[in-house]
Amino acid sequence: MLADILVLLSIYALLGAGYVIVYRSSRVLNFAYPEIFMVSAYLGFAIVATVQIDPHAIFPVGFVIGVVAGILIYLFLMAPMAGQPVFAAVLVTIGLGIILRGLVYIEFTGQSIFPGSELGVDNSTVDIFEGLSITRYGLVMVVASLAIIAGLLLFFRYSRLGMQMRAASFDPKLAAYRGMNIHLLFAIAWGMSLGIGAFAGGLYGMNYQIGIAISLVGIKALVVALVGGMDSLTGLVPAALIVAAMEILVQRFIDPALSEVIPFIVLVVILLIRPWGLLGTKEMIDRV
């Protein structure tokens, strides 16, 4: 059971990071992220299935597609929304999510696919120690998400580009005066976020199954991002732990049907007590 929590925690943390990067850079909650997560699972699988390359290529391929898609989405959809009120931009992301779901219907007619068995990939469980038996892709998921989150923390804290992105997110006008090409910075942010989403999509698909409904995992990850504080990467891991642990425990001991609602109950409770989340900066709220 610990393994289930660990894997779920890493998915939520990974996707939460995707939300945080976009929110910190362009002040927009990317409501298309769940669909991007789902589409990249399908896309990665389709590429690997048609091009017959080694199934593990689904991760790098997914990441590259995600980055390119992120940059394009920013330039064509988000940049023109620069002057508009914030939630007009959010509505654009909702519209984008709907289009992505439509595209999946054309190609895959919403069938749920089991890439593990379809591509003949061995995803059996591996026993690390007595209590913990985790599937191979689950293990990859946990390791990858910790690595990516640590990498992001270092990037934003110490690299020059990271600092510029933090600066641009707070005050784009001043950043532009200081010679930072804010469109480039925001495009990179969206690229990174969608790259991570696509990577997580591929991993999730290989570990469980690919289907239209997996986009709900993306919505629950939004809850995790908010609980951790919409603009803090450090708050992600504890928040993901809380939500994942509660969900699995309720699923096991109380009533699985309730487990699906848990993240949203946590969301409403956190919104009431600490809307700025565990580690988010308080005045961020007024900026919204």
Added chain:
Amino acid sequence: MALFDTPYRKAGMALLLGVGLILPLVAGNQLLHIFNLTMLVIVGALALNLLTGFAGQLSLGHAAFLGVGGYVSHFVSQAGIPFPLVVLAATAFGGALGFLVGAPALRLRGLYIVLATVGFHYIVLYLIHVYQSSGEDSILALTGFLMPEADLGFVVLDSAVRWFYFLGGVLILTTAFCLNLARTRVARAWIALRERDITAAALGINLAVYKLKAFVVSSALACMAGSLLVYYLGSVSAEYYTLDLAVSYLAMVVIGGYGSIFGSYLGACFIALMPFFITWLFEFFEASPRTQVQLLVPSQVIVFGLVMIGFLIFEPRGLIGIWRRIRVYFELWPLSRSILAVRRD
């Protein structure tokens, strides 16, 4: 009645009522159903327009309110209470629920309210599922609960024609209510709240009270719409109330045009009729059954998304913005060069 002050408006309104009266006699079965369906959807859109259009509180909880309206109506109607009272009970319950949801939401602003409403949506959905499968006679509820006939005492609403007149009446009442509401101080406070809530607070508008009023009125109307919908359908089942339903209502308000009553009309008709229009388009071009099956479904979804984004980027004022521009063009016809400031209706 300042609403119909000019002679034109009086004549126009009379003409409209006339069309409304003779239409059901002329129209075919499906046409009437589409009109009824559109009117039901417009009432729902007007409800959301008060909250999102006027008060600027973006909400994805609308489907949940419709669901609550439906299930409360079922629960109350089981006790044999007549149809009009059931709808009133659902509306009152909706208002109370709006208060319950609104009160905590006062602490939040902007995007955080959207998240709170998404949370509210999934919690209500869970409760509805539990309610539907827990009743001791739930064994009979495989296809959802059956609703009794909607009888108004003097007439039973069983045929589409009767429903058409009834819904027409309801729509006119709701529109009148919204139009009058729009001219009161409450709506002006809402608009200030939408435009710049910090300055609104500075101007002495008690944010909390007006935000709460927006939630209460909007959810009361939404539950009424939900209740009417369930009576019209004759059965209520949990699978109908999805987040996509909430998004489509939000799209109606956005595409229609913020804070414009008539904009909600345009948005609601646009979204409600689009699937029928696309189906008709496929049949018009005699698409082979195979392409119909494979392209019909995704095209509806994609067109919906594209239209939503298109309006947001190119015409943020929505259909009403376009409408006003056309109307102003005609009104100033010979002199209508591009006008800097469009007269706000």
Added chain:
Amino acid sequence: MRYIQSFLILTVAVFLTAWGSDRNQARAADQYILGLSGVMSGPAGSSYLPMVEAIRVYFEKVNDQGGINGRKVKLIIRDSANDPLRAVADLKSFADTDGLNAVIFPSTSATVGAYTKESRRISMPTIYVNACYPPATPPKPNPEFFCPGISTLVDAFTIVDLLFELMKGKKITLGFVTSDVPGARIAAQKLMAPYAAKKGAKVVGVAVAPVPMMDLVPITRGFKDKGVNAIISYTYTHHMLATAEAVGKLNYDVTYLMAANIPGALTQMAQLKNPNIHAMDHFSLVSEDKPVHKDIVAAAKKYGYDFPVSDIRFGWRAAMVTEAALKACGWPCSREKLVGVLNTLKVNDPNMVDLNGGPVTFTKTNHTSPSKAYRVYSWSTAKNALVTSVDWFVKQEMDWAPRKK
């Protein structure tokens, strides 16, 4: 001036759109016309789209082979997207189409209530393509509503019987996996569990998975820790398949029995190659190469059926029944005449018996088949193919007298 003009133009616009979609019905006099309103989009779409495609492929085959009674069959396809309002709209537009003989309705339980309320009023003959909801469930069995299968609740009891067949003699500690959808949840909690307990199984519990839950490993692991040696799942496709995956992943020695009548189950069993996984099915396997199976495989290839071939059978049976009814009804075939024909219809040609394991007739009271033959398929590692572990197990339809409240 402002409001009223815009109001008028709006009404005209709505009128035109609706009138357009109302007016363009095919006027061809010499064709049978069938309305097909199915759930093709939304989460539920993935289960019903294969049925809609099956019906489409069948009638394209029929038209190529000269149609019925020498007349072509025209299909009007509509997507109700699991929205009762649109299902009723589709029905009404079919009703307005003169010359339309019947409606084939592959749709979810959510839309059946609203649909049958309307179809009773305009007495439109309807062939329901899905597990049949027991006649006692409201709406009462409408005279014009036919379901070529057996009621779902008989399925529920049968799957428990078949499990006892499979595990003859062994002590059964049983767990159920179902979805948080009213139909499936009620069947599991209120019917299957007590029935299994009565038959002597030790029922450990009924796990209700929420619809969007993808990962059934925690629930399956819960059963494994409790020493459950048999699991039954009769619910949403992706939950049944996810449980099968979980059983494989945890390499859990259990007898897992799921229902294969909803698309995707058999294909996944062939991929998993796990002897512990069994599937209850209403139909014979396409790989048995009887004439009806050859027909299916050929048509699927010729008319582009994108789904796994085994998913075609559910829709195929409904189409066969519809064709038989139209053939018996002759020309011209009014809706009342067709309802009469369906009441007394008996489809027992060899193809149907091979596919369905028995003829299709409709009982007077609840318009489902009086009896149904079931099979259980399992994976035999020896033959490296699906094999029949329980052959045609016949179960009688129950008379669902509605319980007085």
Added chain:
Amino acid sequence: MENGSSGSALLEVIGLEVVYHRAVTAVQGVSLTAEERSITALVGTNGAGKSTTLAAIAGFMRAEDVRITEGDVLFDGASIKGRRNDQISAMGIGYVPEREKIFPTLSVLENLTACRPRSGSDRAMSIEQVYDLFPRLAERPNTIAGYLSGGERQMLAISMALLGGPRLLLIDEMTLGLAPIVVESLVETVTRLRDEHNVTILVVEQNASTGIEMADYIYVMENGRIAFDGPPDRLLQHEDFQEFYLGMEREGGRKHYQDVKQYRRKRRWFG
């Protein structure tokens, strides 16, 4: 509007007109030049269009609803009108805005690192050089910029601009709200910048006397137009400038406020 001192003009603004929201004209027919290695001051009351002129030179954001409708801005002879802000900044124009001038959520060192240009251009200053210009910053590199005092914020803002090695530094309201000793040290630093690092400076000043003291050339703006300009000594003799900008009494003793009101109507300036 000739400009007395020698040397070619680094910055030339000709007949500038700026319109906000397609309706409000903030600045009209403004022409000014800034000589190489000189300090030019732009003096004027609130709403005279000083900040708008500076912002026009530094470039407007696309999202802001404001446009340069007339005139041109030449930098080193080439027109920079309508260029993107970061391109203008990369060409060597540093702009320190009036209010939001630092990133309050980042630490001082992070603020500086974020503004260091990628390519080590020849003129680019290193952080050490900036520290010696503003020793106070060197003492507290890791404090969050939001907690700095007004003076320290201005120092940080100027040093962030200097990192890019600008040839022209535009500073909006440099001494606004700062204590006199701080103003003293800032003026002294700015003069050092001009002499040692040959940076041309165009500064907007509320306080006319500091402007006079610091600048080689002064422009006085009123209602979006340049009312008068000249080197400091010529301005000092101009009795209207003395009266309304330096507050020196005329022989007739302290003015009654009505007289000031009449001044508005007489508009003697526009000769």
